[in-house]
Each structure stands twice: as C-alpha cells, then as structure tokens.
Amino acid sequence: MMKSVKAMKRVKITTLILSLLMIIGINTTYASSVETLAISSSSITPDGGSKYGKDSATCVKNLSLYREYYKQWKTSKYKDDAIAESMVKPWTWCFYNCPSVSKNMYAHGIRIVQWEIKQAKAAGDTTRQNLLVDTLLNIYTQQMATYVNDPKNPNGKLIGKQAQLLAKYRKNDIKGYYQLFDSSVALMGTKSDPSILKGYFWATEKYVSKKYAPRDLVFDNYIKIMDIIEYNYNNCDTTSLTDPKKLKKAKRQCTNFNVVEAYLEKRIENYATCEKLVKYYTPKQEESPNDVELAKKIVKFFEMRKCTDSDIYYKALGKVHAESPSAESALSMGNMAMKRKQYAKAKPYLIQATELFSDSVANKKGAAYLLLAEDLRNLKQYSAARTAALNSLKYKPNEGMAYVIIGDMYVSSAKDCQESGINIAYWAAADKYQKAINISNDEKVKKIARQRLANIAKSYPIKTDLFMRNWTVGQSMQVGGWINETTTVRARK
Secondary structure: OHHHHHHHHHHOOHHHHHHHHHHOOOOHHHHHHHHHHOOOHHHOOOOOOOOOOOOHHHHHHHHHHHHHHHHHHHHOOOOOHHHHHHHHHHHHHHHHHOOOOOOHHHHHHHHHHHHHHHHHHHHOOHHHHHHHHHHHHHHHHHHHHHOOOOOOOOHHHHHHHHHHHHHHHOOOOHHHHHHHHHHHHHHHHHHOOHHHHHHHHHHHHHHHHOOOOOOHHHHHHHHHHHHHHHHHHHOOOOOOOOOHHHHHHHHHHHHHHHHHHHHHHHHHOOOOOHHHHHHHHHHHHHHOOOOHHHHHHHHHHHHHOOOOOOHHHHHHHHHHHHHOOOHHHHHHHHHHHHHOOOHHHHHHHHHHHHHHOOOOOHHHHHHHHHHHHHHHHHOOOHHHHHHHHHHHHHHOOOOHHHHHHHHHHHHHOHHHHOEOOEOOHHHHHHHHHHHHHHHOOOHHHHHHHHHHHHHHHOOOOOHHHHHHOOOOOOOEEEEOOOOOEEEEOOOOO
16 A cells, blocks of 8 residues: 555656656657546545536536447457547546546546556557556555445455556566555455455565565465465355356355465465475474464464474474463364374363363364274273263264274273173174264275274184074173173174
C-alpha cells in the first residue's frame, strides 16, 4: 500500500514531463495519450457528493460515449485499436470529474490502461510505460477512496490486484509488490484469493533471495498460506449448493486452492526437506532453548512437512506442551515417546489426551484411546489396555484395530490361561480377530486380522485332542485369568 502511495506522488510530475516532451517534439500523439491517462488522485475533482459530479451533463455525455466505445471494443474481443483510442478521452474525463459515477469504470480503466501500456511498449516508449503503470496502481487507490469498505471489492482484494500488476510490470520492485501482497493477505485472511496466495509466496521467495529478510520468512509465510488453504478446504461446499453457477464457482475455487497447495509443496522443497529443516533449526533451538515462540514455529512447520521423527521436533513439542498443554500436543508427545519405545513415559501423555479431547471430536478421542491401548499392551498392562481399546470403539465404532490389539493380548496370555494343556485363549483371540474383520472399513486392518486368524488356527487342537477331553466343536468354553470370557471350541482343519 505504501508503494502505491509513493507511485501517486510520482505521477504529479507528469504534466511537467509532458510539457518537456512536447517542447522538444517527441511524438506528440503519444505525449497526448500520456497526458490523458497519467492520473493522480490529487487531480481528481471532488464530486461534491453527487454521483455525476459538478458538471452532471458532461459526465452523462462522456459516460455514454465511453460505455458505447467499450461495448464495441469488447465485441471486437478488445482487438480494435481505433475504438480503444477513441474511448480513452471520455473515460478519463469521467474518472477525473465524476469518480463515483460507475464501479465498472474502474475495472474498464484497468483494461484500457493495460492496452495503452501495450501500445507504449510496441513503440519502445519506456517513459510512457512507467507513467501508465503508476496510473494502473492509482486506479485501484482511487477506487478504494471512492467506494470505501465496498463488500464486493474490499481494500485487501484491490491491494492484492495492485501487487499483481506491480509484479507484472515492475519485476525488480520486489519490496514494493511484496509489501502489497503482504498487506492484502493480512487484510483478507481466509478470504484471500488463491492467485494472491500464490503470488504472495512467489514474492516472498524473491524478497528473501535479495536478503531483505531471513529465510524464516519463507517458512512463516508458508505456514500462513497453508493455514488459509486448509481453512478453505474444510469449508469448501460443493454438496449443498443447488445453483449451477455457484456450484461451478465453488468447484473452481476448490481446485484453485489445490493448485496453489501443489505449487507451494513444490517450491518449499528448495528450503524445507526434513534434513534441511533439522540443519537450519537445530542451532536456533540450541541458542534459544526456552523460546516458546520458536518452539511453536518448529512444531507447526515440522508437522506440516511430516518431519516429526526428529529430536528437534520432540524437544520443541515438549516445550510447547509444558507451556500450554492441549489434547493435540499430549497425543503427539505420547506418540513420539512410543516411537522411541519409551512406553512408561508415553502413558501419562496419552491418558491426558483422552481426557482433554472432547466427545465432539470423536475420531481424535477414539484415536487417543487406541494409542493408549497399544502403549499399555507394550507395558503388559493387559486389562487396562483392553479397557482403553473398548473405549476407542465407543468413539470409532469401525475401528477394527481395537479388536486386533485385544486379540493379540489374548494370544500373548495363552500359556497363562490353558485348560487341560490346551491354549483355549486362542479361541477367544479368534473371536476378536473375526470382530475386527466384521466391523472394519479398512482393508488393511481386515488383512491383518485375517492373517492373525489364520496363524492361530494352525495351533488349534485336533479333533482327537478334543475327544480325549470330552469337548466338541462349537461348545462354549470359559477362558479364565484376566481374560475371563466365554468363547467357542474350535478344531484344527
């Protein structure tokens, strides 16, 4: 925004430049066009509160002329240069003298001035090009001043368009367009357009490459943009819309966010492979081990990049959790401890996670109970582990792994629960594996359960062994010990 204001000030010298150009005889046709289109907000006549300005008759006349010319130009697919040239003067008069007469005048003006820039470029007139670029930026500045807090064209949106134009026509003005992109995203937040987000990250890379900011800015803005994309993904409604136009727009918007995400993922690889992140952030963490904000940044970014196996992430996560415990951080701490086979250390974190997750986030609460069940199984606290697994099913009824874990514990306890020398706990385990197959929607889980079932079936007693004990296939059998369940007698096939 600051850059566009400076641009406005530059345009004030346009008249002097034009006078000099005309005095020394340089292409007076071009000079006249520059004089017409080099707009400074200071030269716009106040409209006195009237839509049509102080000279309403002339405003209406020029508005009608420019609109008719624009309609013809549009019909020619914006290719008729003669019509475009005729349109410049009436459009400019309206812009100067009745700036409130039409919102479309601003959008049309952008196209008109870009056409003028094209003509200037073809003529090799760089001075004229620069003045016209200033004009482009000032059109949006004047639009913001004329239509304050316009809901359809809020300031943040128009500043984003200024950034795009400045990046297009003045690629070396990196500070200028980066600041505009940054202002736009700050104002628009989750309502930022995908094209602006893409331009913002592109500008961020340029800005950092010139050493105007440290590399942290790339990481910070990546996180900021990805948070906006995630929000829009979660609120992308393509199911409840019935209006074909709105549905088409929603689908296109969702697709555009997907395109920007893919672009960011490709670009961030230059900075943020797991190896590069560890190398970059380790000395920072060692230098400031108690910096909570740094720890939060490391946790957020490493999770986005799926670099959660590193020690630096574990340390940062511990710092964040100690400062502000949450269900998510407790679950992550428990998970990290389990990966390091620190099962006793993981237990309190996982219990905390099950307590902190509300019932409204059933999937997460169920996942926390399942992880707790697995941790307790590793600690050989089987009864508590079974309780945790069953609790998981309360929140995730199709979580087949809960029954797989219980079945595995029954198999591990088989020697302690024998009856007449037979591992009858295998039959109880088979019941659990079969339940896992029945309830799970995950083919991987079903496959695991089937494999477990097939493996223990090889250890069932043969029918002769059953006969010797006066047992028959299908009869009920009570399994003792901590299992304490009724199962069904089975024989090896």
